[in-house]
Amino acid sequence: MDDYNKLKKSLRNTQILIVIIIGLVVFGFALDFLAVQKTVSVIEENAQAKPLKTQYLVQNLKGDALETWYAWQPRESLKIQIVDKDNYPKEKIDAIKKAIMSTETIQIDNRLVFKGDEGTSTYWIGWKGVIDHLRELRGIEEPLEISFTDKDDADIIITLTNSKSGEGLSGVTNSLVNDDERTILRSYITIYEADLLSNEHMEIIIRHEFGHVAGLAHATAPEDLMYPVIQTPAPFISECDVDALMHLYTGGKTSQVICES
Ligand SMILES: [Zn+2]
The missing domain is CATH 1.20.5 (Single alpha-helices involved in coiled-coils or other helix-helix interfaces)
Structure with missing residues (x-):
C-alpha cells in the first residue's frame, strides 16, 4: 500500500x-x-498609410540652389533647436528625439521589404546610433555629443508648423552651405501639418529629413527610407544609407544613395 x-x-x-x-x-x-x-x-x-512626400534643397550663401555633395566638418558636438515645441504634445516631441537620438538597431525580414532573398537585414532606429557607428569605423573614439537647445545658435533647426505645404509635402530640408569648402553650415527642417501627423509618422519623417541634414540625397530604391516618397514597410535607416554616408565622409564626393536589392 x-x-x-x-x-x-x-x-x-x-x-x-x-x-x-x-x-x-x-x-x-x-x-x-x-x-x-x-x-x-x-x-x-x-x-x-498615406505616403510621406519630401523635398530637399541645398543653397549657398548667395541663395543659389545647388545639386552636388556637401558634408559637415568634423566636430565634437551638434546642437538642435525644435522651434515651437511647447505647442505640441510631449509624445510628439519625444518621437522627433527618438528618430535622432536612438542608438538601437532592429532586424527585419528581407521578404517584408521586397528584397526577395531570405534572411534579415539590420536597420538603425536613430541617427545617433549611425553616427557613432561611422565614427567608430573611422577610428574616432569620442561619440558625437548631440544636444537640444532653446537658443538661436543651433546647427539644426526643426520647425513644426500646422500649415499645409503648397506642394503637398510632409517635410522639407534646406541646408545652407559654404560653396568653396563644400561644408554644410546649418540645416533647416520644416515639418508640415505637424498637428495632424501621428507620432509614428513624425518619427519616420524626421528620420528621413535627418538623412538630408547629414548630407544624403534621395535613394533610387523605393524600399529605402531615403526614397523621395517614404513608402517603405521598413522606415528605418538601412545599411545602404549607412554605406552612402560612410562613402560621403571618407572622400567619396557624392551624396547619392544607391541601394542594391
Ligand atoms: Zn527627402
Whole structure:
C-alpha cells in the first residue's frame, strides 16, 4: 500500500512537471508570436498609410540652389533647436528625439521589404546610433555629443508648423552651405501639418529629413527610407544609407544613395 502511494505521488509530480513545461513552452511561443505580430503590424500599418512626400534643397550663401555633395566638418558636438515645441504634445516631441537620438538597431525580414532573398537585414532606429557607428569605423573614439537647445545658435533647426505645404509635402530640408569648402553650415527642417501627423509618422519623417541634414540625397530604391516618397514597410535607416554616408565622409564626393536589392 505504501509503495502504491509513493508511485501515485511520483506520477502526480511528473504530471505537474509536464503541465508546467508545456505551459512554459506555450507561453514562450506566445511571447515570441506577440513580438513578431507587433513588428509585422507596425510594418503593415506603415505600408497602408498615406505616403510621406519630401523635398530637399541645398543653397549657398548667395541663395543659389545647388545639386552636388556637401558634408559637415568634423566636430565634437551638434546642437538642435525644435522651434515651437511647447505647442505640441510631449509624445510628439519625444518621437522627433527618438528618430535622432536612438542608438538601437532592429532586424527585419528581407521578404517584408521586397528584397526577395531570405534572411534579415539590420536597420538603425536613430541617427545617433549611425553616427557613432561611422565614427567608430573611422577610428574616432569620442561619440558625437548631440544636444537640444532653446537658443538661436543651433546647427539644426526643426520647425513644426500646422500649415499645409503648397506642394503637398510632409517635410522639407534646406541646408545652407559654404560653396568653396563644400561644408554644410546649418540645416533647416520644416515639418508640415505637424498637428495632424501621428507620432509614428513624425518619427519616420524626421528620420528621413535627418538623412538630408547629414548630407544624403534621395535613394533610387523605393524600399529605402531615403526614397523621395517614404513608402517603405521598413522606415528605418538601412545599411545602404549607412554605406552612402560612410562613402560621403571618407572622400567619396557624392551624396547619392544607391541601394542594391
Ligand atoms: Zn527627402
